[in-house]
Amino acid sequence: MKKRSIRCLSMLCGCLFFINNGTAQNPLILDQFTADPSAREFGGRVYVYPSHDEHCGTDWFCMKDYHVFSSENLTDWTDHGVIVSQENVQWVDSTTNSMWAPDCIEKDGKYYFYFPAISKDKTDGRRGMRIGVAVSGTPYGPFIPEPEPIPDVRGIDPNPFIDKDGQAYLYWAGNKRLYGARLRDNMLELASEPEEIRDLPDGFKEGPYLFERNGIYYLTYPHVPETTERLEYAVGDNPMGPFRTAGVIMDESPAGCWTNHHSIIEYRGQWYLFYHHNDLSPDFDKNRSIRADSLFFNEDGTIRKVIPTLRGVGLTDAGREIQIDRYSALGETGASIAFIDEEDRFKGWKTRLENEGAWIRYNSVDFGDADLQSVVVKAVSGKGGTVTLQLDDLDGLVIAQVEIPETTDWTESHTGLSRIPSGVHNLVIVLHDSGPVEIDWIRFE
Numbered sequence: 001m002k003k004r005s006i007r008c009l010s011m012l013c014g015c016l017f018f019i020n021n022g023t024a025q026n027p028l029i030l031d032q033f034t035a036d037p038s039a040r041e042f043g044g045r046v047y048v049y050p051s052h053d054e055h056c057g058t059d060w061f062c063m064k065d066y067h068v069f070s071s072e073n074l075t076d077w078t079d080h081g082v083i084v085s086q087e088n089v090q091w092v093d094s095t096t097n098s099m100w101a102p103d104c105i106e107k108d109g110k111y112y113f114y115f116p117a118i119s120k121d122k123t124d125g126r127r128g129m130r131i132g133v134a135v136s137g138t139p140y141g142p143f144i145p146e147p148e149p150i151p152d153v154r155g156i157d158p159n160p161f162i163d164k165d166g167q168a169y170l171y172w173a174g175n176k177r178l179y180g181a182r183l184r185d186n187m188l189e190l191a192s193e194p195e196e197i198r199d200l201p202d203g204f205k206e207g208p209y210l211f212e213r214n215g216i217y218y219l220t221y222p223h224v225p226e227t228t229e230r231l232e233y234a235v236g237d238n239p240m241g242p243f244r245t246a247g248v249i250m251d252e253s254p255a256g257c258w259t260n261h262h263s264i265i266e267y268r269g270q271w272y273l274f275y276h277h278n279d280l281s282p283d284f285d286k287n288r289s290i291r292a293d294s295l296f297f298n299e300d301g302t303i304r305k306v307i308p309t310l311r312g313v314g315l316t317d318a319g320r321e322i323q324i325d326r327y328s329a330l331g332e333t334g335a336s337i338a339f340i341d342e343e344d345r346f347k348g349w350k351t352r353l354e355n356e357g358a359w360i361r362y363n364s365v366d367f368g369d370a371d372l373q374s375v376v377v378k379a380v381s382g383k384g385g386t387v388t389l390q391l392d393d394l395d396g397l398v399i400a401q402v403e404i405p406e407t408t409d410w411t412e413s414h415t416g417l418s419r420i421p422s423g424v425h426n427l428v429i430v431l432h433d434s435g436p437v438e439i440d441w442i443r444f445e
């Protein structure tokens, strides 16, 4: 999978707008590291406010600023550019690269962006991680940071919530614990003393995210039961609890990424979990990438565990480059994925089919109204090979047989379709020789 082409659309208050073309899968953003995704629906679009990991040559987090990304179809993400930077917040020590997990909420037409960072004020009681607010008239800025952090709040991972009665709350983490308080109407100050949220499991907790559904208040949070974080939740009848623990939303990463951090929203009738993993940096888990997967509730309101996928959410337009390495399923033998270029992982991944019969499946490809007549497969193969493209949900119907030429360079092979599909289908690619054949992407025309 090659790096997505980035197209500049316009300028707004110094922030460039970009389209991140063709990203329908996990991770969502492929041209930079992103972590701690706080997703919100504003005006019929999903906005994701992640933090922004960089590689600064240290073995710790290096986070200097925030971008916001938005999408209407959860497939095409617009990067609205930098909305807040450590360089433009008066109270932040801009040498500390400590702009950790943020969140944003709308109230009365204003957007309040909450973010933690290390304060430049080193006096007792005011030093360390504080939480600030930046305010905007739109979800994408310009955000004007308040000159001081929120008084009386010390910690990280702010999460604002507005209840049905209009009362706003702020949750945050500190000293391995979670805290909450009511916010004043101005959204800039606490209206009550910070309270520790009790009756949660012992051990390290951070990243609180609270939402309400059918009268149940879900307090969700990463917790370390053993060595790395998993996403858990507790439920209560009130925004400030008491809460009772209710289960696990996502298990620890099998690959060992120490952190996870999430948010949960309903969008157009479907619930989604936004979270992160270190897909683009498997050797260094402080360079993370945001993801999204669908989330489902049981009848009794409990949350079904979310199994992380590469395929992610949203439909993939058959006329765009389909990155099949973000697969839904992979045959047990002879199929694998790898980075296209280990020296530049932002170029993404490729699929390698090794033996006859090796296969990979990519779900939810939208063929539209049946006017696609041919297919392009970008592939490389030292021996050449034949692959068939089949529709899994139509009993394996073969729609094309593609001859991949013997070549040492990536080559685009064009083939007419033997059957013209319409609508949404699950695409399977099967190798019919002994390979290997490596595939970057597939596009229908």
Ligand code: FUB
Binding pocket: 035, 036, 051, 061, 100, 101, 156, 157, 206, 207, 259, 260, 261
């Ligand atoms: O991104 C820095 C920190 O790592 C966040 O604030 C935590 O929630 C964890 O994801």
